Amino acid sequence: MPVTKARKTEQVEKLSKDLKNVTNIVVATYTKMTVPQDYELRKALRGAGAKYQVVKNTLAERAAKGTKVEGALKDLSGVTSIAYTTGDPVAMAKALTKYAKDTPEFTFKVGVVEGRVVTIKEIQALATMPSKEELYSKLLFLISSPAQRLVTVMNAVGRNLAVVVDQGVQQKKFKEA
Numbered sequence: 001m002p003v004t005k006a007r008k009t010e011q012v013e014k015l016s017k018d019l020k021n022v023t024n025i026v027v028a029t030y031t032k033m034t035v036p037q038d039y040e041l042r043k044a045l046r047g048a049g050a051k052y053q054v055v056k057n058t059l060a061e062r063a064a065k066g067t068k069v070e071g072a073l074k075d076l077s078g079v080t081s082i083a084y085t086t087g088d089p090v091a092m093a094k095a096l097t098k099y100a101k102d103t104p105e106f107t108f109k110v111g112v113v114e115g116r117v118v119t120i121k122e123i124q125a126l127a128t129m130p131s132k133e134e135l136y137s138k139l140l141f142l143i144s145s146p147a148q149r150l151v152t153v154m155n156a157v158g159r160n161l162a163v164v165v166d167q168g169v170q171q172k173k174f175k176e177a
């Protein structure tokens with residue numbers, strides 16, 4: 001059953017609205033994927049804060065006009081699906097890469113990270129990076145570590161002095177005045 005022109009226009013408008021704020025997208029293709037496999041992919045991407053959609057190539061190209069992801073959705077061919085997020089691109093890349101390893105029918109075409117077109121190898125490299133939260137925690141540890149060491153050293157002087165005085169008292173090294 002062919003899709004009417006009004007329905008296509010509606011699909012383009014809806015996708016265009018979604019893509020206006022998106023700076024991270026991965027364009028993929030699949031062959032002979034089953035419904036349960038598709039469900040697992042969508043579930044993994046929802047957990048990563050991303051959306052997943054199977055799109056018609058021409059409609060995706062029209063919807064992407066004037067957006068930051070326009071470069072990735074030009075001149076597409078074959079079966080195409082897109083995963084996109086306004087959040088953490090690393091979480092989305094990790095979910096997609098894990099799924100692609102488990103399902104050989106699913107492969108990447110191209111991606112956009114923070115508005116820049118990236119290759120398949122760069123998407124896979126992105127998946128090996130720590131997430132934003134992990135990076136923040138490491139950064140906070142590095143910032144607070146010198147302060148903790150300084151406090152430890154400053155406390156050590158007083159503690160060491162107290163230990164020496166205590167030992168002197170116990171060994172009766174001090175004369176009463």
